[in-house]
Structures are given as structure tokens and as C-alpha cells.
Amino acid sequence: MKIGEIAERVGVSTDTLRYYEKRGLIRSDRHTNGYRDFHKDVAERVRQIRLAQSLGFSLTEIEALLSTLDSTIPVDQLRQVLDEKLTEINQRISQLKQLRAAINLRLEQACPLNVPRG
Amino acid sequence: MKIGEIAERVGVSTDTLRYYEKRGLIRSDRHTNGYRDFHKDVAERVRQIRLAQSLGFSLTEIEALLSTLDSTIPVDQLRQVLDEKLTEINQRISQLKQLRAAINLRLEQACPLNVPRG
DNA sequence: CTTGACCTTAGAGTGCGCTCAAAGGTGTAG
């Protein structure tokens, strides 16, 4: 797939895709004319990158995680790295729940009769 | 409290606190000598700002949320704004769970006998 | 009365993650 096709599918600019490639987050082959040729799986990969980014992970962190997932390191090492990431994600979930609780609390203060949702 | 005390308590720089004040996220009185005098509640407020930031919210978003929480608008308007924010937080939680599921899946592929945690 | 840790301001600089501009090559339709 050409760069414009991926860009339109995922909803990012072609500049962003070239930037991600330069950073090593995605890869491409080349057509004989020099155009990039992306495997269609790249679209899903970029979606995951954008998801992780929106959740507060930096490209450097995402890069590290993806390269671990891509690597052929021993399974127990992979498990260790991913377990750490899962712990981090679980922490973030509970932090978000904290934030939610704080907002609910403020809502109850303002309006004691209402029952908080969540 | 002087700016350095708040900074040390929360673990941010004094520059960051001055920046937040300029942006309107926090307030201070002044001593007669010109030094800022922060109410001690500001420490907790700054902690909440850092928490929200680490979860992917921009200062502009946080500013909007905090000014709503600070305001004396009618309760039903407040409820509406906060409900929207709660919906957003719930979405983020489920996105994080998605990310966690994706990692767990990858872990199972690498190591079929293990049971995923979460 | 000086040293040193704190505070003030204005304004410049930094790193991240894009985003745009310039100058040019490719490919298809009319």
C-alpha cells in the first residue's frame, strides 16, 4: 500500500507516517520507482500507536514496547517486559478511577441527592 | 507557603509553578516583600494537575475542568460538564483495558500455557 | 556587612511530535 492509502485509512498525515518510519516505529518496502510500499498490517500498528499516545505514552516508550513485541527474545524475557507494561497500565487505570472518584465526589457535594455513576 | 515549599512537597520545579500560575491553573497571594504566598491546598491541586497530565490530558483541558469545578455555575450545568468528563475517563479506562488485552494476547501467543493476569 | 539560600521578573532556549515548504520525480487521463 502507498503512504497516502495508509494515511487515509488511519486518519494521520503522510508526514506523520514518514516521521514514524524515521523513528523506527513502522517499516516499509520500496516500489521500483522509489515509492514506499507498506504492508496493510501497518495500518493496525499505527492505530495502536495512536491509541497508546492518546493514553499518555511517549513515542519512545511505544517504540520500546513495539520492538520488544517484534523481537524474538526468549519467552520468559518477553513475559517480564510485558508484565511490567501491564502493571503500568493497571496503575493508570486505577489512577483514572481516582480522578473519576474525585469528580464524582465534587458532583455529590454540589448535588447531594444524586447518586454517582461509574 | 512560599513557592519553594510547594515545589518540594509536590516534586515539581518552581518554574513549573510560576508557569501554572501564569496559565491560571493556580493562584497565590503576595507577601509584603513581593514573594508569592500559596494556600497549602495548592499542593493537592498541583498533584491533581500532574496526575491528569500523566494520563494524557493537556493543560488546556485541565484548565477548563478546574475552572468549572471552581465556578459557582448552576448545579445542573456543573453536572453536565462533569458527566462529559466522566464519560471521557471511562472511555480511556476501556481503551487502556484494550491495550492490556492486546498485550496479554501477545503474551499468550508467545507462551500458550500461561494464564493472562489483569 | 557579607555570604548564601531563597525569592522576583522578562525573555530566550529545549525536546517532543509533528507540520510545512521547496524542489523535484512518477503515473494516468485527456
Next chain:
DNA sequence: CTACACCTTTGAGCGCACTCTAAGGTCAAG
């Protein structure tokens, strides 16, 4: 052959959230 949408590269520019620099004021201890 021309127009036009696509692609290429290099390098500059931008907004965000700080972070640092310069030049100076405050204040308690020795």
C-alpha cells in the same frame, strides 16, 4: 504534451510544557 494528483527528499518552523539565564531584591546566620 500537458495537467494533475500522487510520491520523493531535506530542512525549517510550530505549539506545548516546560527549563534555563540574567539581573536583581530579601532575609537570616556568622
